[in-house]
Every structure is written in C-alpha cells, then in structure tokens.
Amino acid sequence: MNLFKRLLVDASYAVQTSKGYQKRKRFFYNLLDNNDNIYKKYFDFSMIFLIFVSIGILIREVKHELPYHLVFFNSYIISIIFFIEYLLRLWIYGSITQAIIKRYEYDSYLGREFKLSKALRNILRFKLAYIFSIRAIIDLLAVLPFFHELRLLRVFILFRVFKLFRYTRSFQTLASVLATKKFEFFTLTMFASIVVFVSSILIYVMEANNPRSPIDSLYDAFYWSIVTISTVGYGDMVPLSDEGRFVAIVVILAGISVLAFTTSLFVSAFTEKLDEIREVKTIEDISKINKFYIICGYEEVAREVALSLHKKHKNIIVMDEDLSRVNDAKSDGFIALNYDPGSVSSYEKLHVDINTQVEAVLCLRQDDVENVYTTLTVRSINKNIKIMSLLMNGSNRKKLQFAGVDEIIYPQEIVGMIVKELVGHPVAFEAIHELRSEQSNINIHEISITKRVLENYARVGELNNKQYRLVLLGIYKNQDKFYFNPLDETFLEEGDYILIIGNKVFLQEFETQLNQKANG
Amino acid sequence: MKNVTAFVFGFNNYATEIIENLSNEYKNVNIYSLNKKDEANEKYEIKTFDLSDEWIDIEESINHENSIAFCVLEDDASNIFLTISLRASFEHLVIISLATNKESANKLQIAGANQVIPIVKTTADIISNMINRPVATKVLHNILYEESDLKIAQIMVQNTENFDGKFPADIDWSRYQGIIVLSIIHEDLSKEFIYSSQAKHKELINGDILVVTGYEADIVAFEKKIGRRHYVDWGNWSW
Numbered sequence: 130m131n132l133f134k135r136l137l138v139d140a141s142y143a144v145q146t147s148k149g150y151q152k153r154k155r156f157f158y159n160l161l162d163n164n165d166n167i168y169k170k171y172f173d174f175s176m177i178f179l180i181f182v183s184i185g186i187l188i189r190e191v192k193h194e195l196p197y198h199l200v201f202f203n204s205y206i207i208s209i210i211f212f213i214e215y216l217l218r219l220w221i222y223g224s225i226t227q228a229i230i231k232r233y234e235y236d237s238y239l240g241r242e243f244k245l246s247k248a249l250r251n252i253l254r255f256k257l258a259y260i261f262s263i264r265a266i267i268d269l270l271a272v273l274p275f276f277h278e279l280r281l282l283r284v285f286i287l288f289r290v291f292k293l294f295r296y297t298r299s300f301q302t303l304a305s306v307l308a309t310k311k312f313e314f315f316t317l318t319m320f321a322s323i324v325v326f327v328s329s330i331l332i333y334v335m336e337a338n339n340p341r342s343p344i345d346s347l348y349d350a351f352y353w354s355i356v357t358i359s360t361v362g363y364g365d366m367v368p369l370s371d372e373g374r375f376v377a378i379v380v381i382l383a384g385i386s387v388l389a390f391t392t393s394l395f396v397s398a399f400t401e402k403l404d405e406i407r408e409v410k411t412i413e414d415i416s417k418i419n420k421f422y423i424i425c426g427y428e429e430v431a432r433e434v435a436l437s438l439h440k441k442h443k444n445i446i447v448m449d450e451d452l453s454r455v456n457d458a459k460s461d462g463f464i465a466l467n468y469d470p471g472s473v474s475s476y477e478k479l480h481v482d483i484n485t486q487v488e489a490v491l492c493l494r495q496d497d498v499e500n501v502y503t504t505l506t507v508r509s510i511n512k513n514i515k516i517m518s519l520l521m522n523g524s525n526r527k528k529l530q531f532a533g534v535d536e537i538i539y540p541q542e543i544v545g546m547i548v549k550e551l552v553g554h555p556v557a558f559e560a561i562h563e564l565r566s567e568q569s570n571i572n573i574h575e576i577s578i579t580k581r582v583l584e585n586y587a588r589v590g591e592l593n594n595k596q597y598r599l600v601l602l603g604i605y606k607n608q609d610k611f612y613f614n615p616l617d618e619t620f621l622e623e624g625d626y627i628l629i630i631g632n633k634v635f636l637q638e639f640e641t642q643l644n645q646k647a648n649g
Numbered sequence: 650m651k652n653v654t655a656f657v658f659g660f661n662n663y664a665t666e667i668i669e670n671l672s673n674e675y676k677n678v679n680i681y682s683l684n685k686k687d688e689a690n691e692k693y694e695i696k697t698f699d700l701s702d703e704w705i706d707i708e709e710s711i712n713h714e715n716s717i718a719f720c721v722l723e724d725d726a727s728n729i730f731l732t733i734s735l736r737a738s739f740e741h742l743v744i745i746s747l748a749t750n751k752e753s754a755n756k757l758q759i760a761g762a763n764q765v766i767p768i769v770k771t772t773a774d775i776i777s778n779m780i781n782r783p784v785a786t787k788v789l790h791n792i793l794y795e796e797s798d799l800k801i802a803q804i805m806v807q808n809t810e811n812f813d814g815k816f817p818a819d820i821d822w823s824r825y826q827g828i829i830v831l832s833i834i835h836e837d838l839s840k841e842f843i844y845s846s847q848a849k850h851k852e853l854i855n856g857d858i859l860v861v862t863g864y865e866a867d868i869v870a871f872e873k874k875i876g877r878r879h880y881v882d883w884g885n886w887s888w
Contacts, residue, residue: 422780429750433773441781489780517776523662536779540772544747545666546794547766551745552655552674552717554793560801560831560860561789565778571832571842575784595821600829600843602862605784611791613799614829614863626784630831632842 134245138233141226158221161214164298165416165480173296176214179207180289187286203286211289212272215265222259228252267291302406310398317390321358324383328376329354335373342369358384411464416480418444423487425470425503426494427454430519430540434493435463443488448475470494471502476510483511492518492534497525501532508533564630573602574636578625582643590617592627597639599631653712654679658731659721660687660695663747663768667719668693675717679707683722700730704738711739720746720762725753729760736761792862800865803834804872806857816852826871828863 144150159166186203189195232248259265271292273285294300307314333350336342343366344350353366357380368374415421421444424431435445435458447458447465458465468475470492481487490507492500500518507516518529520539529537550558564573576582586592594601603613605626612619621627629636655675657664660682671678681698682688688695718735722728725748732746746762748754754767778786791797830843836856859875861868 429769430772430776433769434776437773437777438780441777443780491776493776517779519772538772538776538779540768541662541666543772543775544663544766544768545670547771548667548719548745549670549674550793551764552671554801558793560862561793565774565786565789573782573785573789575782600831602829603788605788611788614827628785628788 134243137229137245138243141229141233144226145224145230154221154224157217161218161221164413177293177296179210180292183207183286183289207289208272211268211292215268215272218265218268219256219259223252223255225252228255264295267294302409306398306402306406307395309402310394313394317387317394320390321383321387324380324387325351325354325358328358328380328383331376332368332373335370335376336368339369339373342373344368344373354380357381358387360384360388408466411466412478412480415446415464418446418486420444420486420488421446423448423470423490425449425490425492426496426499427451427458427465428493428495430495431491431493432457432461434491435461439463446479471499471506473506473510476507483514487514489515489517492516495519495521497521497529500534501525501528504529504532504534570632571630572633572636573628573630574640575605575626575628576640576643578621578623578627580623583621583623586621586643588617588621589615589619592643594629594631594639597631597635597642599629599635599639602628602630604628653677653715654717656681656707656716656718657721658698658719658735659723659728660684660690660693661721661723663721664719665693667721683727700727700734704735708738711742717743717745720744720757725749725756729753729756732757732762733760798864799862800868801831801860801862802868802872803858803860804868804875806853806859806875807855808875809853809855826863826874827867828861828871830859830861832860834858834860 160168160172163169183203186195186199190200228251229245229248232245232251233243236243260269267288270285270288273288294304329347329350332344332353333347336344336350337346344353349366353368356363356366357377360381368377422438424435424445424447427435427447427449431447435447438445439462445463447455447463448468448470449455449458449465450467450469450471452467455465455467466475466479468478476483490503492503492507494500494503497520500520504516504518507514512533515536516534517536517538518534520526520529520537523539523541526537526539547558563569563571578586589601589604592601601615603611604615604619604621605611605628606622607624629639631639653675654677655671657668657671657678657680660680664680668678668680680693680695682695683698683700685697688697718739720728720731720735722731728746728748732744735742735744743764744762745764745766746757746760748757748765748767750769751767754765754770757765775786792799792801832840832842833853834840834857835851836854841851861871863871
C-alpha cells in the first residue's frame with residue numbers, strides 16, 4: 130500500500146474514532162434530520178421564518194423599490210444560510226471515512242491490495258444519490274437567488290417555498306400518503322392526458338375554422354380542454370358549432386369522472402393510512418412523556434389498575450396484540466398501541482429510553498404463558514427495569530421468577546390472605562383496609578425525606594405532625610428497616626420515608642408545609 | 650380455636666387457598682363442590698352439592714354463632730344463586746362470597762353476603778398501591794399478613810379515670826405506653842379517627858373501644874391499664 134493510501138486510511142481511522150468529530154456530526158444530524166430531537170423544531174421554525182421573509186420580500190419587490198439592506202439580506206444572507214444547510218446535509222449523509230475503512234478492512238480480510246478507487250466509487254455513489262434527490266435539488270435551487278443580478282434567477286426564490294416540505298411534517302405525511310397510490314394516480318393522469326389531448330385536437334378541428342369561435346389556435350384548444358375537464362369552466366371560450374358542443378359534452382362527462390376518481394383516490398389513500406398516521410402521532414406523543422408505566426395486556430385487572438393509576442396522575446401506555454382490547458383501552462382514555470408486548474420490535478418502535486422514561490412494566494395478561502413471554506422479552510432489552518406480573522396459576526410462580534419478574538401478584542393468594550385476616554384479625558383487617566382505601570377520608574401517606582426537607586426538619590419532634598392532627602406511624606429507613614412510633618429525638622436522614630396517617634386534607638397541607646418551609 | 654365450622658362451596662384455586670388459611674382458625678372445614686369428580690380428591694374430603702339443595706344435612710352441623718360460609722363458585726351467576734339460597738335458609742349465617750367484578754359484587758351484597766371480595770378490584774388495588782405507596786403498602790402488609798411484631802387490636806375502655814377527663818384528641822397517644830391509637834368506636838358503633846373534630850370534643854367514656862397499633866407487649870400493658878381486649882362478635886359483623 131502506497132504512502133498516500135496509508136495516510137488516507139490512518140486519517141479515516143483518526144476521524145472515525147475522534148469523539149469531537151463524531152459528537153459534532155451527531156449534533157448536526159440530530160438538528161437537521163432527527164425528528165425526536167427537541168432542538169430540531171426550533172431549527173425548522175427558524176428556516177420557515179426565513180422562507181416567509183424571502184417570499185415577502187419577493188412580493189414587495191414587484192411594485193416597490195426596496196432598501197438595499199433588505200435585498201442584501203434576501204439575496205446573500207438567506208442564500209448563504211441555505212447553502213451552509215445544504216453542505217451540512219451533504220456532509221451528514223453517509224460517512225466518507227467509514228466507507229474508506231469498510232473497504233480497507235474488507236480488502237485486508239481477503240488479503241487483497243486496498244482498492245481506493247472502489248471506496249471512492251462507493252462514496253461518490255451515495256453522495257450523488259443525495260445530490261440528485263428531489264429534496265437536495267430543491268435545496269440547491271433555493272440558493273440560486275444569490276445570483277440575483279440575473280433577473281431570471283430571482284424566480285428561484287419560489288423554490289424556497291418547496292423547502293417548506295422539508296420542515297413541515299404534515300406535508301411529508303401528505304406526500305407519503307399519496308405515494309401509496311402512485312399507480313392509481315399514474316393511471317388517472319394517463320386517462321386525463323389522453324382525454325385532454327384528443328379533445329384539444331377535436332375542438333381545434335371543429336372550431337378553428339369558424340371565424341366567430343374564440344378557439345383559434347391549438348393552444349386555445351388545449352386551454353379550453355383543461356378548463357373544461359377540470360370542471361372549472363371560466364366561460365371565456367365556448368364552442369359554437371354543434372360538433373364542438375358534442376365534444377364539450379364528452380369532455381365534461383370525462384371531467385366529472387376524473388374529479389370523482391381523484392377525490393376517491395385521496396379519500397381511500399388517507400383511510401388506508403389513517404391508522405398508521407395516528408400510530409406515528411401516538412409514538413411521537415409517547416416519546417415526549419418523561420415517566421410512564423407500560424401495561425402489557427388490557428383485560429379486567431389491567432383496566433382497573435390503569436384507571437387507578439390514572440386517578441393518581443400517572444402516565445400509562447397500554448400495549449396489547451388484540452385490537453378489540455386496544456380499542457377498549459382507547460375508549461377508556463388511555464394511549465394504547467396494537468403492539469405485541471412479547472416482541473422486542475414493539476419496544477424499539479416506541480423510540481423511548483427504557484432506563485429513564487419507563488417506571489415499570491406491568492405484565493397484566495390473565496395468562497401466565499403470555500406474562501412469562503413478555504417478561505423475558507422486556508428482560509432481554511433491559512436488565513434493570515422493574516417488572517410486575519400477574520400470576521394466574523400458583524404452579525407457574527417459579528417460571529415467572531426465573532424469567533425476571535420483580536413483583537408477583539397472585540390473586541388466589543391475596544384472597545387466601547384476606548380470608549385469613551377476615552376470620553382471624555378482623556379489627557386489623559378493617560383498620561388497614563380503611564387506610565388503604567381511596568374512598569376513605571383517613572389515609573396513609575408516605576413522604577420522602579429529601580435534602581430540602583432536611584434543611585428545616587432534622588428530627589422527628591420538629592415535624593409538627595400533631596399540629597396537623599396527623600399520626601406518625603413510623604419511619605422507613607435505609608430501604609429495609611421500619612421504626613415504629615419513633616422518639617422525638619430520632620434524626621431524619623435523606624432517603625427516609627415517614628408514614629403519616631390522617632385526614633386527606635391535612636395530609637396534603639402537611640406535605641406542602643414540609644416543602645414550602647424548606648424552600649423558604 | 651373458638652370457631653367451629655367453615656363451609657366452603659366450590660372447589661378451585663381460590664377454594665384451596667381459603668381452605669389452607671382457614672385450617673388454623675376452624676375446627677371443621679367442610680368442602681362442597683358442584684363437580685362429582687372432586688369427591689375423588691386425595692388431599693381433601695369433598696362432598697358434592699346441588700344448587701337446588703335444601704341444605705338439610707348442612708343445617709345439622711351449623712352453629713350460627715361460630716360458623717362461616719364461603720361461596721367461591723367460578724361462575725358469578727351460580728355464586729349469587731348459592732348466596733341467596735344460603736341466606737334464605739340461614740338468616741344469621743356469616744357468608745363471604747367472591748365476585749369477579751363490581752356488578753356481581755353489588756348483586757352478591759343484595760343477595761345477602763356479609764362480605765364480598767371483588768377479586769379483580771382487590772388485585773388491581775394491591776398493584777396500584779404497590780406503585781403509588783410502595784413503602785406504606787409494605788409496612789401495612791407486614792402488619793396484616795406477615796409474622797410482624799406489630800399488631801393491631803381493639804381495646805374497650807373500662808378505666809376512664811386514667812385520662813383525667815381529657816378529650817381523646819388532647820392526649821399524646823404516641824407517648825402513651827408506646828402504642829398508637831388510630832380510632833375510637835363509640836357505644837353507638839360510630840367510628841372516628843383519633844384526631845377528628847368529633848374526637849376533639851367528645852370525652853372518653855367506659856365502653857368506648859380504641860383501635861390501637863403497637864408491639865404486642867405494649868398493647869397488653871395498655872390493655873391492663875385502661876380496660877380489656879375486645880373481640881369481634883361475628884354475628885353482628887357486617888360491612
């Protein structure tokens with residue numbers, strides 16, 4: 130390998146492993162192309178603003194003399210900004226260094242001489258693919274008003290309007306929807322073209338020789354055909370001969386069918402893609418939620434859990450492979466996706482960070498096989514996420530534990546324990562049942578001791594819970610030890626939880642006071 | 650073991666859990682199933698019954714004060730029919746029934762069940778409590794279901810002179826014998842949280858019942874000081 134190739138490969142490795150370079154490239158990729166990036170929308174809005182400014186200046190310029198600074202801004206500043214954007218997009222589209230490294234490693238692996246020409250050909254191929262894409266061409270044409278001295282090139286400002294397609298996602302959605310009916314639209318265009326072509330010639334033949342007829346040239350005939358077939362009918366040109374009118378009848382009838390066909394194509398394209406569009410929107414909404422619970426399966430227990438969590442203002446995403454259950458969840462007001470909770474791709478499609486955004490996954494299908502399968506799927510994606518699961522048959526407990534469930538809820542066991550307490554310790558049962566019940570006015574709250582709380586409340590005696598007519602049941606320390614009825618001198622520590630019993634209203638006031646005073 | 654006979658109607662996973670948990674509390678646990686095949690069960694002695702039964706053989710073994718019946722048939726409609734049938738025959742029998750949903754729970758209550766356990770709602774409440782209040786749920790669960798040192802008891806006040814005529818809300822119960830008083834049940838069976846406005850203005854009288862929580866030894870000491878432990882009369886127990 131000659132020195133130049135060696136240097137090129139070394140440089141490629143250096144660039145590819147450079148954290149600074151990669152970080153910058155990723156930044157521009159996110160800014161220009163990543164719809165999940167929060168800064169992209171600000172960038173898009175800025176570009177849309179520049180486009181409107183540019184169009185505004187163009188319109189104003191038609192009948193007014195503009196100050197030089199505005200013309201300068203429109204012709205140079207905006208053009209340069211668009212050109213920089215064009216170059217950045219060209220840069221982030223594929224990686225030159227990666228292509229060189231890939232070719233080099235491929236050739237080395239096969240024991241061949243590194244063929245730089247092949248690597249360059251590959252680079253050229255993907256860069257040209259971008260350059261000749263419709264969007265890139267529009268981007269480039271939008272830069273042309275830079276040469277505003279050439280008056281003709283000013284009209285290229287209109288290409289800046291087309292750039293709006295890039296920044297407005299609804300336009301992209303519209304284009305993608307219509308693209309699904311490419312064949313039908315092609316057929317329709319062919320049909321309309323043939324009708325226009327034939328009718329133009331016919332009307333020209335019938336009317337051009339009539340000195341009273343306004344249709345005098347082939348261009349007039351073509352104009353008349355288009356106006357008629359589109360059912361616009363300005364009335365500035367009308368056929369006067371009987372033959373000409375007969376042609377008009379045929380074109381009008383063809384026009385009605387073209388219009389009806391076009392409308393039905395639009396409607397069917399949108400109807401077919403509606404679910405997909407909604408799904409994309411739902412996923413976008415989900416990615417914006419900071420913290421949420423994923424409920425896998427939407428049967429009776431799942432529904433009750435979802436409603437209960439919703440009351441506590443927790444965010445919930447329901448996932449079920451059964452469409453009717455998904456519709457149930459939607460009609461209950463939840464974000465629901467018709468995804469299989471047992472499939473890894475379902476979680477990938479969500480575009481969320483499971484570690485930071487998902488609080489827990491609740492496997493609530495009333496079917497142990499499904500819950501084990503879902504648990505294994507979730508565990509294969511993330512080892513740390515909290516998983517809670519329903520257990521329907523006691524003999525499957527070990528399977529769920531082995532699959533990686535953190536908390537198992539076994540309704541039969543719950544009923545057994547409730548019965549035991551009901552008949553053995555009815556007083557305890559009733560008292561605790563009342564504390565846990567949402568319907569009761571007397572409730573138990575757990576309050577986390579944070580740094581802010583500690584700034585003003587160092588000991589139990591300082592909490593003033595009695596002032597709020599609240600009972601301090603105890604402190605839960607270090608995640609494992611519960612200190613019942615602690616003494617006033619007991620120190621509070623960060624991470625402790627105090628369990629307080631009392632009237633809901635006082636509990637809320639007490640909690641607010643703890644934080645307010647700390648803030649003060 | 651003061652209770653005599655428990656009747657479990659229906660034989661399924663719920664029934665087996667109930668039977669296991671009843672064995673320490675009841676001298677006899679009689680199991681009845683609609684399915685003849687269950688009679689062959691080796692672990693439990695199971696008799697068959699029919700929803701149109703007149704309950705003649707059961708009537709002989711029922712002691713209204715110390716008996717309890719569990720209706721745990723899988724089908725809600727059958728369970729409701731069973732409950733209403735038992736209530737029609739045994740006016741004072743304590744009946745506890747399982748329901749899958751709220752609608753069935755309401756019907757079971759109308760049918761005469763003393764207590765209904767709505768399975769779906771109960772399970773869902775436990776899951777949401779584990780999420781919303783994990784620490785409180787764990788502590789309360791330990792008090793209620795696990796072999797925790799902490800207990801809950803109800804104690805009838807017999808020596809009001811200990812309180813010097815103070816109102817219950819004015820006493821620092823948390824420093825009184827190491828126990829925490831949660832609520833008061835008055836003679837008329839009205840119940841108040843210990844720091845409620847009513848408790849602030851109502852003097853304690855002999856016969857009032859305090860619901861307390863604390864360590865067993867402290868509860869015993871408190872009990873000796875102010876009265877005696879009060880046990881629930883199942884005959885009057887109702888929700």
